[in-house]
Amino acid sequence: LMFFTIVSFSVMAQADETEVKKDTTYWLKETAGGLNINQASFSSNWTGGGVNSFALGAYLTGRANYAKGMWTWDNSMDFIYGVVNNKGEDSRKSNDRIFLDTKVGYKINEKWNYFVALNFLSQFAPGYEFNDAGRTLISKFMNPGYLTSSIGVQYKPNDEFSLRISPFSPRWTFVTDTGLIENVPDNYGVPEGEKVRTEWAAFSLLLDYNKKLSENLNLAIRYQMFANYEEFSFNAIDHRLDFALTAKVSNLVNVSLTSLMIYDLDQDSKVQFSQGLALGIAFKRSTFPEKK
DSSP states (O other): OHHHHHHHHHHHHHOOHHHHHHHTTTEEEEEEEEEEEEEEOOOTTOTTOOOOEEEEEEEEEEEEEEEETTEEEEEEEEEEEEEEEETTSOOEEEEEEEEEEEEEEEESSSSEEEEEEEEEEEOSSOEEEEETTEEEEEEBTTBTEEEEEEEEEEEOSSSSEEEEEEEEOOEEEEOOOGGGGGTOTTGGGOOTTOSEEEEOSEEEEEEEEEEEEETTEEEEEEEEEEEEGGGOOGGGOEEEEEEEEEEEOSSSEEEEEEEEEEEOTTTOSSOEEEEEEEEEEEEEEEOSOOOO
16 A cells, blocks of 8 residues: 555656646645755854754655545645754654555535545654663564554545544554564554554544645644544543644745644553654645635
8 A cells, every 4th residue: 555655646746737737627636845954063162052963854745636426536645754963862763754545435415425545654764762771672664553444434524624434443553573572562552472463343533634824824733533442441542643834934945843642552651742843945736726
């Protein structure tokens, strides 16, 4: 699924203007990306305190939506990666995210449709826990990885908001390195010695909100919920909230504020939170109609 989606977006991004005009009747496509660089340096006699640092971040997002008659096919991807290097320390990740989603829908009416979907979550590079003794590997690509399927109904009153409700949503959690349990005792919920945990009886919900607040300001929110019927309790429900606020400074420069909150007992008993603020260059190519 991941390979197919990446290839699909690569082909779409390289299509010439003539091809785009021909298939605009059924397809709407968008690719966007950016590169952020942050740097700080201090002289050896700087009395205010501080440490020389360099940070690099990149993101790539895409959408490809097809609609013809009663049928729709929506695809999206969200890749983010960042690294920071402080003087005297090893390089560390500041951000790392892989999100892929594909959904086939059949319209019930103007606002509701039936759907079948697949959703994939993971990360690109190894993640470490740092302490005085050094660093300990706690995650990497497909450790963990989540593949969630869902069948249900979707409420989509407009292009800005959508809500998927799936009473049947099997999920597969992957930890391909069986030795990782030595550093992560809970092993992200995967039984010891195994590489996959399957949760067949489950409920999921996915909310997407993408709003152009003004000519140069955009807000994007994605909320995901997953509940296993067999282990159902209020504190065992998984929650994930992605937030992004982007301000366009010029055609090539923007400022972005992003955050991610996760609550998952298989990862930690407390809410996890990350946040980033960046200024950098950006590009965007889209056949989606502009919001006024």
